[in-house]
Amino acid sequence: MRDTLENGLERALFASRWLLAPMYVGLVAGLLVVLAKFFTALWKLVSGFSLTTEAEEITVDLLSLIDIALLGNLLVIVIFAGYENFVSKMKAAEQSEDRPSWMGHVDFSGLKMKLIGSLVAISVILLLKDFVAVEGAGEDYDYTGIAWRIGLHFTFVLSGVLFALMDYIGAKRQVLLATAHDAHPSIQAPELDEVE
Template sequence: MIERVLERFLFASRWLLAPFYVGLVVCLVVLMLKALQELVHFVEQAFTATEADIILGVLTLVDLTFTGSLIVIVIFSGYENFVSKIDEAEHKDWPDWMGKIDFSGLKLKLLSSIVAISAIQVLKAFMNVQKTTDRDLTWLVLIHLVFVGSGVLLALTDRIAEGKNGHRSH
């Protein structure tokens, strides 16, 4: 009986994660406000900006979009993996990937998004190379390479673990 009560208590504790996901929704709203601010600034500068400034503005908006998408992936996948399933029948426009990403897939999607965001930061620095110091550029490239290497190692370790468990992804 004590074991059953303890297990119910531990199982119910997963709901302590729900406020974290609500906090991420608030972060998504703040990110959207920043994206709107950047969009207004981008449009205001459209006729006077150089080609490089336009590309930097677009890259900034792409970066914010990737970050927002990353937050959505974490919210839905994390909630479904750790808190509770969402009834997809109630949502006609339910994306196929939702509810099908396990923790391993979530880690890989998360790291892939971080690599993409990092790549955009490096590209922005290269586009603005006259205002970027060699030291800053070196650090951006090194950090990006660490993210890429981490992603490759994570994918390899997950693949090795799947092979040992008898599960092969096709």
């Protein structure tokens, strides 16, 4: 009786991962919103263009397009890697020649690093937009806002460095435990997949 109850509970817990699937579908809807925003910004750039348009204005509009494209990339990474890591393998993509090379190889640690890398890239684009806008605005610009964005950018960079350091320490620890287990089999070495 106890084994049956335990087995049923474990099956229910394991099946609960499918509760994440609607969230990834929701992110696909978010990707559609990002696509609409991209084409709205592109239309603004193309329809507002004239030979008298300032280079700074075009630069800001192009940086906005790059920013939106990076956000789209970030969503795709989260959708694919999150679904494959936490819900199920994507069988539909296994034989596709268009399957991204990182798909199926990005574990939770790699997903964190890709996320923080994308956030840093988006933050840099926003700072570049601010820099270009400051040149045109002169003394009327809100420098306090820029200072906050610079602080936020360095927070993202520092977070990325700390994530990488934690992963490095965890991998080193895993190697040391595996080496100790090889030398003394009585020492239990955890599964290597836990760190990867």
